[in-house]
Amino acid sequence: MKEHDFRLISVKKKAHRDPLLRSVGLGKIFPMGNHFIKVLENINLSVNSGELVCILGPSGCGKTTLLKIVAGFIKPSSGRIETHGVPISGPGFERCIVFQEDALFPWLTVEENIAFGLKGRINKREIKKRVGKFLYLTGLEGFGRYLPSEISGGMKQRVALARVLVLDPKLLLMDEPFGSLDAQSREEMQSLLLSLWEELRHTIIFVTHDITEAAFLADRILVMDKYPGSIKLIVDVSLKRPRRKETNEFHHFYRYLRDRIGLNSSPSL
């Protein structure tokens, strides 16, 4: 969070042996009237550098709470959570969230939104260069001077992605970021995310309730259960990249995943 941190992170990008993120026995209870609700129970997870991990679960299973604990917005009630062995004590730009809903600053243009986190860390010319690069990488070239109210939902999520990627986070946290988009924009954004990930090699934790999305994106899928939120199952995704959703291989994996989760294959689901 100090000035020099920013450059340090850019230089230090080699693979680490120890997991980037590890939680042990993590739990969270919220007070609710005069009793308590167990939102998360005994979450043990470890995420390695460069991995793309999906957390898959029904709504109400505590996915967002888990992500907010990783981001540092919420403190866990029990257990430990650390990055490279250092406990997480608060929010910081090495762990950035792309939120489910639009959280852009409506009074700033696309460019200014992306430059927001860089201000005061590097000089103006550097900012301009970096912002330009990420406008290009996220397919927003030519939209730099628009206001968030003037662009579509898909464009807004591109800006939300660009404004955190520009900070070069160690860990990119995504909370159902494409959930509110139409099917076509969602597919575009999924492909964009993968191509950015291949280019920048950052680590991603992606929360979703969409089985297809998890199967398409993830190296590893953590399947969560609810009441209380806990990790029920961890599935390694063996599908080769680039993946295509219309192949038999993908369908096989999708069915396998559904069976493992415990959904039967009846068409009503």
Added chain:
Amino acid sequence: MNRSASGEKGVSWASKKALPWIIPLLLLLIWVVISELKLTTPYLFPHPLNIAESAYFYIFGNPVDGPYAGRFINDVSYSILRVSIGFGIAAFLGIPLGILSGRLKSFQLFISSTLNAIRAVPGICWLPLALVWFGIGIKTTVFLVALAAFFPIYINSASGARLINPLLYQSGAMMGVGKIRGIYAILLPAAMPQIITGLRLGLGIAWAYLVLGELTGVPDGLGAVIMDARMLGRIDIILVGVIIIAVLGRISDLSLKAVLRLCFKSARRTY
């Protein structure tokens, strides 16, 4: 920018310019007809042409020509001065206190019952007290104006600050924004639309209380002219005063908006 496309659908440029003038012109027409048909006594309800004449006399006349001739500049400067000082004090106190009570629950508990009690007292009740405390003159008027304009500014700033989307703060925190930058780069711009609403309401009330303050025997100012004209039975001058206050109120509202838009990106883009 988007506003004209979404919010004011189907309103052409011509009707945008013309629509606001229909009611005033219609009223003027009715007035002219009533006066021409001599349906009222001219003493109570002067002909518009007489009003125009009096207005000309009041604004451009030579002071040696009569009791109200050429007083306009003097009266208006005093009135504007009083409104500006009173409104300035109200904004200077109302915005910071409002934001504090919108953001800090403890501060709100600390201050809001007291302020609401004061707010419940009609502004006119302060007049006798202000006269005793401050005497007849600028201080009483400024006190009344500041007191009345404070509440809309305070209440709107507080609700603006309270209703900020918490995701904006979380975004700021993860991008490494500290407390100070959080205030001027997130809190103020996010609350800006409601702060502006509060300032505009406050300025409108400031003009109302200006006249109240000036009715109390000060020699200069638009309120003083109106009161003076009532004593002398000059209905035309009263109406001239009323019209001038209406016009000045509108101009000051437009200037306030223009200045805020000039100074703040967030006012330009989100209000």
